[in-house]
Amino acid sequence: MQPLLKVENVTKRFHQVVANDSVSFEVMPGEIHCLLGENGAGKSTIAECIYGFYKPDKGSISVNGEVLDLDSPAEAIRHGIGMVHQHFVLVTSMTVLENIVIGTDAATAILNLQSATDRIKAICARYEVEIDLNSKVWQLTVGQQQWVEILKALFLGARLLIMDEPTAVLTPQESRRLFKIFREMTGDGMSIILISHKLDEVMQSDRVTVLRKGKRVGTVVTRDSSKSELTNLMVGRDVxxxxxxxxxxxxxxxxxxxxxxxxxxxxxxxxxxxxxxxxxxxxxxxxxxxxxxxxxxxxxxxxxxxxxxxxxxxxxxxxxxxxxxxxxxxxIGHVPDDRFAEGLIPDFDIQSNLVLGVHRDQPFARRGFLKFGQIRSFAKQAMDEFAIQAPSAQTICRTLSGGNAQKVIVAREFAQAxxxxxxxxxxxxxxxxxxxxxxxxxxxxxxxxxxxxxxxxxxxxxxxxxxxxxxxxxxxxxxxxxxxxxxxxxxxxxxxxxxxxxxxxxxxxxx
Amino acid sequence: MGIVVEKRLTPSTSWQVASIILALLASGLVSALLLKSAGADLGTAFGALWDGAFGGWRASWKTLVKATPLILTGVAVAVAFRARIWNIGAEGQLFMGAIMSYWVYTLVGTLPPIILIPILFIAGFVGGGLYGGLAGWLKARFQVSEILTTVMLNYVATYFLSFLLIGPWRNPDSFFQQSPPIDRAARLPNLIGGTKLHLGFLVAILAVAVIYVLISRTSLGYEIRAMGMNAKAARFKGINVERTAVIVMLISGGVAGLAGVTEVFGVQGKLKPDISVGFGFTGIIIAVLALLNPIAIIFVAILFGGFVNGGIKLQVATGVPSTLTDAIQAIILLFFLTAAVLARYKFRLGTKDE
The missing domain is CATH 3.40.50.300 (P-loop containing nucleotide triphosphate hydrolases)
Incomplete structure (x- = not known):
C-alpha cells in the first residue's frame, strides 16, 4: 500500500534553533499516527510544515506520491490536508454554519447555503454528531466547538486530519467518544495525525513517531510498545x-x-x-x-x-x-495558571521576580530602600535549590522557558508561604x-x-x-x-x- | 524572497546607536528640505540654529535656562509613564504649581529668601501634586481614564490662571493680564555671576537625581516599575495598584509643579498666562525620546532647550515662519520614535521563519 503522506528529511530552522532536524515518517491510509514528544520537541512545527504554515528549509513532503511545495494552508487544504489547532480559530459571534462555510466556495458572492447545509448534515449523520448548525459558536460547549473545527476540515474535503492536543479540553467521556469517531473516520479511509503527550490516548493510535529535541528518535507500532517504553523514548531516561x-x-x-x-x-x-x-x-x-x-x-x-x-x-x-x-x-502562597501574565513581571530579572511580594519587607528592603545584596544572595540560593537554569540572577524572565519560569514562581511562593x-x-x-x-x-x-x-x-x-x-x-x-x-x-x-x-x-x- | 521583519529578543546596542545616528541624519535631511522649500539658505539656517543653541557661553547658559522647565516636566511625565499612567497633564500641573507658589508668595513673601525660596518650591510641588493626584484619585476610585482627566484639567488650570490674572491678582498698573512684579529678594538667585542661569536649574538636576534613586533603588520605585510592566501580576502579589497610581500622580504632578516655580520666580518675575509655552507637552516628547530614563532626560531636555533658542535665531537670520521650528521638532520626534522601534526589530532578506 502506498503511504498517504510521506515526510522525508524535513529540517526547519528558526534563527539558530533547529526545530526539526531531518525528520521522516509516513502515514498510511486509514491510520491514526501519533506524534509524541515533550514541549519544544518539534511536534507542532512538523505539523505546521505539513499544513503549509511553515516552509521546510530542507526535505520534502508528499501526498499520494506527489511532492508538495506548499505556500499556505489554503494549498494544503486543496490537497486534502486539514488541521484542528489546540486553540480554536472560530468566530464566536457567528453561527456554526457560517463558521464552517466562511472562506469556502459556498460563501462566495451569492451564498449557496442550501447545498452546504445538506453536505454538512450528511457528515454529521455519518458520524452521529448532533449539533445545531444555526446556534452561535459562543453558545456551544468546548467539545462542540471542537466539532465545528473538525466539521470545517471535513467539509473542505480533508483526507488527512491533523489534531493538535485534541483532548486537552475534554472530559474523559468526551475524549473517548472522539476517539471512537476517529476510528470511524479511519474506517472510511481517512488518516489522522494526532499530536499528544497523554500516554493513555497515544496508546489508542496505530503507530507512534517519537520526537526529541527536533529529531525523530523512533517510530513504533503502538500494539508492540508500552507506556514506559514510549516515555523512555520521549524523555531519554526513565521517568x-x-x-x-x-x-x-x-x-x-x-x-x-x-x-x-x-x-x-x-x-x-x-x-x-x-x-x-x-x-x-x-x-x-x-x-x-x-x-x-x-x-x-x-x-x-x-x-x-x-x-x-x-x-x-x-x-x-x-x-x-x-x-x-x-x-x-x-x-498562603499562590501559583497562578498563567505564568507570564499573572505569576511574573516578564520584563523584570529573576532576582526581582523572586522577591515580588516581599519587596517592602526585611531583609529585602529597609526604610523603603531595596537591599540588592540580600536580594541577589537570596536569588542565587533559590536558583540553586530549584535548579533554575539561566545565565544569572539578572536574566530577564521573558527569555526563560516555561519550566524555568514556573520554577521561579514556585521558588518564590514556597519561600513566602x-x-x-x-x-x-x-x-x-x-x-x-x-x-x-x-x-x-x-x-x-x-x-x-x-x-x-x-x-x-x-x-x-x-x-x-x-x-x-x-x-x-x-x-x-x-x-x-x-x-x-x-x-x-x-x-x-x-x-x-x-x-x-x-x-x-x-x-x-x-x- | 523578500524583506523579513523579526522582533529581536534582546535589543541590540549597536543597532540602538546606529538608529539614533540614522534618525539624526534623516531628520536633518527632511528638515533641510523643509527649510529649502521655505526659501532659506541652508548654511545660514543651520549655522544660526547652532549659534542660537550652543554657539558660545551666552547661548549655552540661555539654553540651560530654557531646558530647566523641560527637565522637570520631562521627568514628571517619565515617572507616570513608568507606571503606565498616561499623564498628559504636566502643563496643567505646572500652572497649578505656579499658582500655588505665587499664592504662598502673596502670604509670606516678606520672609528672608533662605526660608522663603524652599517654601515656594514646596508650595509648587504641593500645587502640582494635588492637581495630578486628583486625576490619579479619579482613576483609582472610579476607573476614569487619566488621559481624559489630565487633558481636560489642563484647560481648567489654564482658564483658572486667566481668571486670576483678569480678576484678583491683576496688576492694576499694567496693560497686560499679569500680576504685579515679584520682589527681587523673592526671585531665584542666579548660580553664576553675569548669567541668568537661576537656582531652578540646580533644583531640576536634583529632582532628576531624586526620581532616579526613587525608581531604581526603593520599594516604591520597584512597585511603580512592576505596575507599569505587568499590573495584573503586581496586583496578584499584593501591590495596591490603585494606591500606587495616586502616589505616582502626586509625585508626577508635584515635579511638574516645580517647573511652574522656576518659570515664575526664576524667569518671568511675575505670574503671566504664558509662563509655559507647552512645556508640559514638550516634556512628553522628551520623556519618550529619553526612553523614560531620568538621566537621559537631562540631555534630551538641553537639546530641546537649544532647539528653542536656536529656532529663534534661525527665524531672525532667515525669516522663515516660526511654525517651521515646531515642524522640525515634530520631524525629529517622528524619526526618533521610528528609530526606537527599528532597534527592536531585525531586517534581512530571505523568507519568513527561516
Missing amino acids: NLNLVRERSDVGLPMLVVSGLHAANDFGTDKLNGVDLTLNRGEIVGIAGVAGNGQKELFETLMGVRRATSGRVMLADQDITNKTPREVQQAG SRVILANQPSRGLDVGVIEYMHKRLFEKRKEGFAILIASEELDELLALSDRILVLFKGQIVGEFSHGAVDLERVGLLMAGHFDDAPNPNADRSL
Whole structure:
C-alpha cells in the first residue's frame, strides 16, 4: 500500500534553533499516527510544515506520491490536508454554519447555503454528531466547538486530519467518544495525525513517531510498545510520575471555605457556593473541565477577586475578602495558571521576580530602600535549590522557558508561604522532567505540614498527587473521592454535569 | 524572497546607536528640505540654529535656562509613564504649581529668601501634586481614564490662571493680564555671576537625581516599575495598584509643579498666562525620546532647550515662519520614535521563519 503522506528529511530552522532536524515518517491510509514528544520537541512545527504554515528549509513532503511545495494552508487544504489547532480559530459571534462555510466556495458572492447545509448534515449523520448548525459558536460547549473545527476540515474535503492536543479540553467521556469517531473516520479511509503527550490516548493510535529535541528518535507500532517504553523514548531516561506516596499524617483543618460565591469580570456567577476543607499535610486535587470556576476560586481565595458571599477561614482567622497582601502575609502562597501574565513581571530579572511580594519587607528592603545584596544572595540560593537554569540572577524572565519560569514562581511562593499553597494548573505545558520535579517538591511541602490545593486538567496528575479529589462543576463541588477510592468513570461524568448514579445513556452522545 | 521583519529578543546596542545616528541624519535631511522649500539658505539656517543653541557661553547658559522647565516636566511625565499612567497633564500641573507658589508668595513673601525660596518650591510641588493626584484619585476610585482627566484639567488650570490674572491678582498698573512684579529678594538667585542661569536649574538636576534613586533603588520605585510592566501580576502579589497610581500622580504632578516655580520666580518675575509655552507637552516628547530614563532626560531636555533658542535665531537670520521650528521638532520626534522601534526589530532578506 502506498503511504498517504510521506515526510522525508524535513529540517526547519528558526534563527539558530533547529526545530526539526531531518525528520521522516509516513502515514498510511486509514491510520491514526501519533506524534509524541515533550514541549519544544518539534511536534507542532512538523505539523505546521505539513499544513503549509511553515516552509521546510530542507526535505520534502508528499501526498499520494506527489511532492508538495506548499505556500499556505489554503494549498494544503486543496490537497486534502486539514488541521484542528489546540486553540480554536472560530468566530464566536457567528453561527456554526457560517463558521464552517466562511472562506469556502459556498460563501462566495451569492451564498449557496442550501447545498452546504445538506453536505454538512450528511457528515454529521455519518458520524452521529448532533449539533445545531444555526446556534452561535459562543453558545456551544468546548467539545462542540471542537466539532465545528473538525466539521470545517471535513467539509473542505480533508483526507488527512491533523489534531493538535485534541483532548486537552475534554472530559474523559468526551475524549473517548472522539476517539471512537476517529476510528470511524479511519474506517472510511481517512488518516489522522494526532499530536499528544497523554500516554493513555497515544496508546489508542496505530503507530507512534517519537520526537526529541527536533529529531525523530523512533517510530513504533503502538500494539508492540508500552507506556514506559514510549516515555523512555520521549524523555531519554526513565521517568516516574507515580512517585511513592509517603504516608502523611493528615492534621487539623487549615483552610475552610464555606458557601463561597463570586462572579467573573463580566458579572456572571462563577462560584455558586463552594464548600471545601484543606487539612494540614494534605494535598487536595480539583478536577474539572476548564472554565468551571477554577480560576475564580483561586483568585477569590487570594483576595484578588471579591467574594459576593461565603467565608474563608485560615485556621481561626477570617480572611474573606482580605487584600492579596494580607492573605499572603497570613501564609498562603499562590501559583497562578498563567505564568507570564499573572505569576511574573516578564520584563523584570529573576532576582526581582523572586522577591515580588516581599519587596517592602526585611531583609529585602529597609526604610523603603531595596537591599540588592540580600536580594541577589537570596536569588542565587533559590536558583540553586530549584535548579533554575539561566545565565544569572539578572536574566530577564521573558527569555526563560516555561519550566524555568514556573520554577521561579514556585521558588518564590514556597519561600513566602508558611501554611497553605494554592496551585492552579501547576504543570500545564511543562516537560515531563519538570513535572516530576514539581511533584517531588509538592510532596516535600505536604510532609512539612502544608495544606495544598491543586487544580489540574490532567486527571493522571491529580491521581498521582492528591489525598482527595474534588470535582468542580459550574462553581460547585459536586463530588469527592479519597485517594485509592477514585472512580474515574464517575469523576468524568461529574465533570460533565451528570449527577445521577446510573450513567446517563445520553452522556456519550451529548458532546 | 523578500524583506523579513523579526522582533529581536534582546535589543541590540549597536543597532540602538546606529538608529539614533540614522534618525539624526534623516531628520536633518527632511528638515533641510523643509527649510529649502521655505526659501532659506541652508548654511545660514543651520549655522544660526547652532549659534542660537550652543554657539558660545551666552547661548549655552540661555539654553540651560530654557531646558530647566523641560527637565522637570520631562521627568514628571517619565515617572507616570513608568507606571503606565498616561499623564498628559504636566502643563496643567505646572500652572497649578505656579499658582500655588505665587499664592504662598502673596502670604509670606516678606520672609528672608533662605526660608522663603524652599517654601515656594514646596508650595509648587504641593500645587502640582494635588492637581495630578486628583486625576490619579479619579482613576483609582472610579476607573476614569487619566488621559481624559489630565487633558481636560489642563484647560481648567489654564482658564483658572486667566481668571486670576483678569480678576484678583491683576496688576492694576499694567496693560497686560499679569500680576504685579515679584520682589527681587523673592526671585531665584542666579548660580553664576553675569548669567541668568537661576537656582531652578540646580533644583531640576536634583529632582532628576531624586526620581532616579526613587525608581531604581526603593520599594516604591520597584512597585511603580512592576505596575507599569505587568499590573495584573503586581496586583496578584499584593501591590495596591490603585494606591500606587495616586502616589505616582502626586509625585508626577508635584515635579511638574516645580517647573511652574522656576518659570515664575526664576524667569518671568511675575505670574503671566504664558509662563509655559507647552512645556508640559514638550516634556512628553522628551520623556519618550529619553526612553523614560531620568538621566537621559537631562540631555534630551538641553537639546530641546537649544532647539528653542536656536529656532529663534534661525527665524531672525532667515525669516522663515516660526511654525517651521515646531515642524522640525515634530520631524525629529517622528524619526526618533521610528528609530526606537527599528532597534527592536531585525531586517534581512530571505523568507519568513527561516
